[in-house]
Amino acid sequence: MTLSKASCSHSLKPSGSLAADGLKKGLIELLILGSEPRSFNYPFALSSQPRALYCMCIVCSLNSLGTSLAEVIAQRSQSGPSQADTATTVATDPTPGQPGLGDSLYPNFGNGGYDVQKYDIALDISDVLTSNLVGTTTIAATATQALSSFNLDFIGFAIDSLTVNGEPASFSRDGQELTITPATPLALGETFTTEVVYSGSPEQITSVAIPVPTGWVTFDGGSFVLSEPDGAANYYPVNDHPLDRAAYTFRVTVPSEFEVAANGVLEQTTTSGDTTTYVFEARDPMASYLTTVDITSGFNVETSVSATGVPIRNYFAEAIPDDQLDLFDLQPAMIDFFTSLFGPYPFEVYGAVVMDTDTGTALETQTLSIFGTNNLGRPSLEETIAHEASHQWFGNDVALGDWSDIWLNEGIATYSQGLWIEETRGAAALDEWVVDVYGFVEDFFEFFVPPGAPMADDLFNPGVYEWGALALHDLRLEVGDDTFFDILSTYYDTYKGSNVITEDLIAVAEQVSG
Structure with missing residues (x-):
């Protein structure tokens, strides 16, 4: 079939190679990077952007190519991070670490000069209803330059x-920058430990990317954490960018009438007094925005194992009726299906936490995707569950190198919804x-930006989701099923455990398609 509803006479019959019709580089270059970024305040104002890219056909899209890949790469090399930004920097004298990693959308996110291996986050919460707590975060890191000082991202608290x-x-x-000057400068390559003890209640913040609460959110029955892209710093000091992923230990103490869910495997529960x-x-490296700590008056914990051996554990708030949770029983089959397409599941465990409040959205928090009552009872719930599960491969294990490439997470996860529908209901579905x-x-369409060109205050524009998914489907129609799924699995296998930008996917598509 063809996706083009606009005026178009071009065929999208599978060719088996992106080289056909001169499309080798053009397909993803245009469908993902699009034309020059637009400026508008979605959804409160309309855009006058010409609908030149309205047709999703590959050939039509190529004919309206506005910004070449070479120009985009040149722009990114001037302002955006890459894998090299986390490499060791040679310097003879200690100098301050950079208060930002130069992300093309959020240049002050994260910090330079060191690489974190592990966070140990201890939170002693005396009053769950106000989230009043004493926190101790211990950070094990390695200096990637000689450091006279370095920064962490941290909001609020004493x-x-x-x-x-x-x-x-x-x-x-x-502001969000916590600048630390150690008593003794840190040498290049030195491993060091930073301990921050703090107290108070998390300061409620609004994301720079979308006007909703982010980070640690307190509600009348407990609290939850949902941090994409910039909320983690409101409950622990952190190098807050996906380029610096680390292992985590969470030690959360609450009054015994409450219960806790968090990323990773529950290793110990100890009751002392009340x-x-x-x-x-959480032993596998994790981006800070994917951390979650969720507290309510009680969870029903349900466990199972997928056919491929992945342990599944779900934390369902006790107040939620069972019949609203039935679709979560599909998670083991989803994990097995995505394993067959992409490669082995990358982490120790998977599951969902469903909070008894409106969380605003669902999020693929690593190993434990978070949902709220706002997700339940909707026709889209099954697709949302599949979307968050697929993110464990694309977004969590294969992680962003720059926030402008969020379509690599969301476009693939959105198309994975369609793949799940195809698997369970057939090609016609x-x-x-x-x-x-x-x-x-x-x-x-007037609200959409090209998938590879979101704006800082509109990171989650539908262009990175639906338009990104259509670009992938168009790619599938062009190269055929075998090559398309080989591209996805090769892309995952090549970059698992790494950070990526759009050019990495383009390179794999070119390599695999011949």
Whole structure:
């Protein structure tokens, strides 16, 4: 079938190679990078952007190519991070680490000069209903340059003490930046430990990317954490960018009438007096925005194992009726299906936490996707569950190198919804799904930006989701099923455990398609 509802006479019959008709590089270059980024305030204002890219046909899209891949790469090399940004930098004298990693959308996100291996986050929450807590975050890191000082991202709280390698360190704060000057400068390649003890309640913040609460959110029955892209710093000091992923230990103490869910595997539960401490280990490297700590008056914990051997554990808030949760029983089959397409499931465990409140959205928090009552009872729930499950491969294991490439997460996860429909209901159901998605793009095109060109205050524009998914479907029609799924599995196998930008997917598509 063809996706083009606009005036078009070009065929999209599978050719088996992107080289056909001169499309070798053009397909993804245009469908993903699009034309020059637009400026509008979605959804409160309309755009006058010409609908030159309205047709999703490959050839039509190529004819309206506005910004070449070479130009985009040149722009990114001037302002955006790459894998090299985390490499060791040779310097003879200690200098301050950079207060930002140069992300093309959010240049001040993250910090330079070191690489974190492990966070140990201990939270002693005396009052769940206000989230009043004492926190101790211990960070094990390696200096990638000789450091006279370095920065962490941290919002709110009173800092009660701060040490580096056990010695008191001086510090200053400026907005989200916590600048730390160790008593003894850090040598290039030195491993060091930073401990920050802090107290208070998390400061409620609004994301820079979308006007909703982010990070640690307190509600009248407990709290939850949903941090994409910039909320993690409101409950622990962190190098807050996906380029610096690390292992985590969560030690969360709450009054015993409450229960806790968090990323990873629950290793220990200890009750002392009227409090209970939960210890979760997330041993696989994780981006800070994917962390979650969720507290309510009680969880029903349901466990199973997928056919491929992946342990599944779900934390369902006790207040939620069972019949609203039935679709989560599909998770083991989803994990097995995506394993067959992409490669082995990358982490120790999977599952969902469903909170008894409106969380605003669902999020693929690593190993434990988070949902709220706002997701339940909707016709789209099954697709949402599949979407978050597929993110464990694309977004969590294969992670972003730059936030402008978020379509690599969301476009693939959105298309994975269609793949799940195809697997469970057949090819005709996929065709219907694609037509529906195209209809959505058609009806609301004035709100869309090209998948590879989101804006800082509109990161989650539908262009990175639905348009990105249609670009992938178009790629599938062009190269055929065997090559398309080989591209996806090769892309995953090549970059698992790594950070990527759009050019990495383009390179794999070119390599595999010949």
